Amino acid sequence: MTIKVADLNGTHLHYADRGRQDGPVLVFSNSLGTDHRIWDDVVASLSGDYRLITYDKRGHGLSGVGDQPYSIDLHARDLLALLDHLQIDQVVICGLSVGGLIAQHIAAIAPGRVRGLILCDTAPKIGDTAGWNARIDAIEKGGMAAIGDAVIARWLSDDYRQTKIAMTALYHTMLVRCPVAGYGGTCGAIRDADLTATTAKLDMPVLCVAGSVDLSTPPDLVRKMAEIIPNAGFALITGVGHLPPVEAPDQLSRLIDSFIRENGLD
Ligand SMILES: O=C(O)CC1=CCC(=O)O1
Numbered sequence: 001m002t003i004k005v006a007d008l009n010g011t012h013l014h015y016a017d018r019g020r021q022d023g024p025v026l027v028f029s030n031s032l033g034t035d036h037r038i039w040d041d042v043v044a045s046l047s048g049d050y051r052l053i054t055y056d057k058r059g060h061g062l063s064g065v066g067d068q069p070y071s072i073d074l075h076a077r078d079l080l081a082l083l084d085h086l087q088i089d090q091v092v093i094c095g096l097s098v099g100g101l102i103a104q105h106i107a108a109i110a111p112g113r114v115r116g117l118i119l120c121d122t123a124p125k126i127g128d129t130a131g132w133n134a135r136i137d138a139i140e141k142g143g144m145a146a147i148g149d150a151v152i153a154r155w156l157s158d159d160y161r162q163t164k165i166a167m168t169a170l171y172h173t174m175l176v177r178c179p180v181a182g183y184g185g186t187c188g189a190i191r192d193a194d195l196t197a198t199t200a201k202l203d204m205p206v207l208c209v210a211g212s213v214d215l216s217t218p219p220d221l222v223r224k225m226a227e228i229i230p231n232a233g234f235a236l237i238t239g240v241g242h243l244p245p246v247e248a249p250d251q252l253s254r255l256i257d258s259f260i261r262e263n264g265l266d
Pocket of ligand 1: 030031032033096097098099126151154190216242
């Protein structure tokens, strides 16, 4: 994999372009505080059949922070600009958590670009204003370390954290290295987003996926989203927290592959 960068919308986005270059394109959009490496095992499983784009949204990973006020719309326009940069017209998007908000918004504002959606551990509205403001306040006063342990307990199941101690430490490092401005800006974008009205009108194949022990977007919240989207499917991955691509990459890959084939998107 070679390191790649696109200059767009006043910042730069780090991305990777892997898999079968003439295959259907699948793009992955990340959760808050993670970078594109969380998809590596999923990409490895699917790379024989699909072209797979992963990227670091602004304020995360190796991408720039930029100086515009963050919103889900800005994150969505960044991803659309990245697809333009790559001259890719239509994609299936797999969005995790805030990446799922970005995916829902792209499907609403540019439906012609989206062949299908996998909405993983996400919802049209995530959390509440007081919770997001408290998190922003905590990192502005104490830096990313102030929230590290609490967030990791939401990301990963008890079983994963107790048995995969070194991997858990690695994800903790990924989180606390996120720039405060990028993380806090994205917390504000999530706080200000309620996509319920537009998500209820989506008109494309959609699969909603939940981790059974996800504390951030619990299964019932994800199931409710599936119930408002016409003809959406729902799948539960047992024993997994907020990051199925980390804890259950093979199960998630199988769900993605079956969804794409069953809907004729391959
Ligand atoms: O950090 C969390 O609580 C999990 C999360 C919420 C939105 C997102 O993208 O991740």
